[in-house]
Amino acid sequence: MAGFTYMGTKKTLAGTIDALCGSFDPGPFMDLFSGISAAGSAIAPKRQIWCNDAQIFSRTLTEALYLSREEGPRVDHVRSAIMMRGNDNLNLLARKARGEVEEELDALWSRDAKRQIALQSAQMDCTTARRTEWQALHSHCLFTTLYAGTYLGLVQAMQVDSIRFGADASLAAGVITAEEHSWALLSICRAVAATSNSTGHFAQYLTASDANIKRVIDKRRRCVWSFWSDALCVLKPIGDVDWRAENRVFHGDAVDVLQSMSECAERPAIIYADPPYTNDQYSRFYHLLETVLLYDYPAIDGKGQYRQGRFRSSFSLATKVDGAFKKMIAGAARVGSDLMISYPSDGLFVDSLERIPALIANHFAEVYDPIVIPHHHSTMGGSKGAQKEDVEECIFIGRRPLQAA
Known part of the structure; x- marks a missing residue:
């Protein structure tokens, strides 16, 4: 999906998954771990698309892409309505921290790197100090009171809060539709992804130092309003209204969703799992995109400022x-769908090249030899080690589920 960073390998694999789907029976394609729907976007609209993910961000995005009853936002109208209302909130917040705003803008356009390094630390302290008072007085200051000086600069955080204010106020006034409101929030997500002081995701922010200050300043100089406006022009639904009316979006743990689907009359032709x-x-x-959408003033902890109570996947726990x-493969068979799994040879599930086909064979009549694709996995932008590492990405296929035979 244009505008968002693909985690893992889905973007590269999407074309292969699309080609393989051509040999399966007609029917919906179910992406069990949809993320930002790289696989679904490659296959649509040749098949109906069903999506699932435990993240609110993924649900909101896939609902907009595949379920929209409108043909996308009225860009000029939505932009004008939100900016007009959002400016009121921006001016209010900026006046309350006028000295800090002026200091930040002056430092960003100076050539004094040490001043900028010191500014980030000072902003973090001010953000913490103002949190309780501001949150008691203002409905839309979440990012200003949680993330200014970390993932975003002070002005950037105020802009995020103010766009959200404008979107919420425009929806409440009946000026924009609920779907346009969702597109506006997804555009904030894209703007935050483009301006955030991080390494391409939100596992942690960059602490300003002599080594990275140029990158930090480049990100801090980016205008959230501008990136939001550009995103609003780009994001739009896939397919036509009639095609989208037959798609489905689920939200939950993959194993639980399969259990609920096994009790339904409808089923997808293919279940694709990329755990x-x-x-x-x-x-x-x-987590930052979850907060953009929920806007719920979460309790946060750790260096990464993670939301407390965030979802944890069993697929990422060695125990x-x-x-x-085992539950996922058995659950897919109970649904009565063919199954396709992509997983690297060196994943947390050890000996996957041998063990995944063996598990599939317990529940499917036909088990294909794994398709092995040399690949470069992202290390998620970690500060230590290589940014990419060579692995074998494997695609496993099971057909004719035994419980449905």
């Missing part, structure tokens, strides 16, 4: 990954 493959919980990489795979 997490490391012990990194993916909710770490999306639970075996059971998760």
Whole structure:
């Protein structure tokens, strides 16, 4: 999906998954771990698309892409309505921290790197100090009171809060539709992804230092309003209204969703599973986008300022990954769909090249030899080690589920 960063390998694999789907029976394609729907976007609209993910961000995005009853936002109208109302909130917040705003803008356009390094630390302290008072007085100051000086600069955080204010006020006034409101929030997500002081995701922010100050300043200089406006012009639904009316979006743990689907008359023709493959919980990489959408003033903790109570996948826990795979494969068979799994040879589920086909054989009449594709996995932008590492990405296929035969 244009405008968002693909985690893992889905973007590269999407074309292969699309080609393989051509040999399966007609019917819906179910993406069990949809993320930002790289696989679904490649296959649509040749098949109906069903999506599932435990993240609110993914649900909101896939609902907009595949379920919209409108043909996308009225860009000029929505932009004008939100900016007009949002400016009121921006001016209010900026006046309350006028000295800090002026200091930040002056520092960003100076050539004094040490001043900028010191400014980030000072902003973090001020953000913490103002949190209780501001949150008691203002409905839309979440990012200003949680993330200014970390993932975003002070002015950037105020802009995020003010766009959200404008979107909420425009919806409440009946000026924009609920779907246009969703597109506006997804555009904030894209703007935050483009301007955030991080390494391409939100596992942690960059602490300003002599080594990275140029990158930090480049990100801090980016205008959230501008990136939001550009995103609003780009994001739009896939297919036509009639095609979208037959798609479905689920929201939950993959194993639980399969259980609920097994009790329904409808079923997808193909279930595609691309589960997490490391012990990194993916909710770490999306937490800021979750907060953009929920806007619920969450309790946060740790260096990464993660939301408390965030989702944790069994596929990313060494003690639970075996059971998760067994339940997922058995659950797909109970639904009565053919199954396709992509997973690297060096994932947390050890000996996957041998063990995944064996598990599939317990529940499917036809088990294909794994398709092995040399690949470069992202290391999620970690500060230590290589940014990419060579692995074998494997695609496993099971057809004719025994419980449906």
